[in-house]
Amino acid sequence: MTARTGAGIRPAIRFDHVSKAFDNRPAVEDIDLAVAPGSFTVLIGPSGCGKSTLLGMSAGLEPPTEGYVFVHDCEVKGPTEGTALLFQQHNLFPWMTAAGNVAFALENTGLSRRDARGEALRLLGHVGLGAFADKVPAELSGGMRQRVALVRAFALKPRLLLMDEPFGALDHQTRRMMQAYLLATWRDSGATVMLVTHDLTEALVLADRIVLMSGSPGRVTEVIDVIAPRPRDLADPALAAICRRLEAHLEAEAIRGEFGPDELARLGVLS
Numbered sequence: 001m002t003a004r005t006g007a008g009i010r011p012a013i014r015f016d017h018v019s020k021a022f023d024n025r026p027a028v029e030d031i032d033l034a035v036a037p038g039s040f041t042v043l044i045g046p047s048g049c050g051k052s053t054l055l056g057m058s059a060g061l062e063p064p065t066e067g068y069v070f071v072h073d074c075e076v077k078g079p080t081e082g083t084a085l086l087f088q089q090h091n092l093f094p095w096m097t098a099a100g101n102v103a104f105a106l107e108n109t110g111l112s113r114r115d116a117r118g119e120a121l122r123l124l125g126h127v128g129l130g131a132f133a134d135k136v137p138a139e140l141s142g143g144m145r146q147r148v149a150l151v152r153a154f155a156l157k158p159r160l161l162l163m164d165e166p167f168g169a170l171d172h173q174t175r176r177m178m179q180a181y182l183l184a185t186w187r188d189s190g191a192t193v194m195l196v197t198h199d200l201t202e203a204l205v206l207a208d209r210i211v212l213m214s215g216s217p218g219r220v221t222e223v224i225d226v227i228a229p230r231p232r233d234l235a236d237p238a239l240a241a242i243c244r245r246l247e248a249h250l251e252a253e254a255i256r257g258e259f260g261p262d263e264l265a266r267l268g269v270l271s
């Protein structure tokens, strides 16, 4: 099967009435979503609403129970060339140095060993890791490891980059630096990015489009286009308004999670 949007633009990712259950327990239900090529989409929602499940299906790690997932017009039936993943855990090869990890990815794109090493050193220099290129992951801080992992992910020249809370374990300053690096590298790469985060500021700083999910099983509740120049000024009234919408959504979801629909109807708290 192939996927198209109504306007004839082929989405980078398309969920076509996708549901997923684990051991007959539904995790997400009837997801219909198209992600534009080259765009930056952020998934937000309460814990357990199925954000990682959507990423996993896009990566071909998990098949949908119902419906279809397409990446670049092809139905996803397993891991796809051109798709890179970045999780909170870095997944670097522990026996390779920082430069070795990046160079390995570059060699896979066709560079000679010597050119790959040179390019790896150049790219690591861009994220302030030139002096750490010959350290193995165990000798690096968590933030440094995640920088290496991000450099390696882009070194693969992915058309699609799927990121699951990639900066969740980093301190505030490192996180801001990583976000800036991600934005700069994404812009140059032309890749489509889909990123999961619990951090509203991160969503507002990064996203072209925020997909709000809710419930269990999870559904897409709202899609918000974030139209503001980058770098983003969070004092911008438009962004502040989106932030309030996101906060209200997550608060309502937290209340729903605690009380359940029957009790809420009885209390008249939420519709």
Ligand SMILES: Nc1ncnc2c1ncn2[C@@H]1O[C@H](COP(=O)(O)OP(=O)(O)OP(=O)(O)O)[C@@H](O)[C@H]1O
Residues within 6 Å of the ligand: 022, 023, 026, 027, 045, 046, 047, 048, 049, 050, 051, 052, 053, 054
């Ligand atoms: N491999 C799995 N086996 C069984 N159940 C799973 C599996 N992966 C996810 N689930 C279940 O599917 C539901 C959605 O999980 P998922 O991790 O996608 O949510 P999430 O929104 O990413 O959560 P969080 O924000 O806490 O990471 C949860 O109920 C979870 O327990």
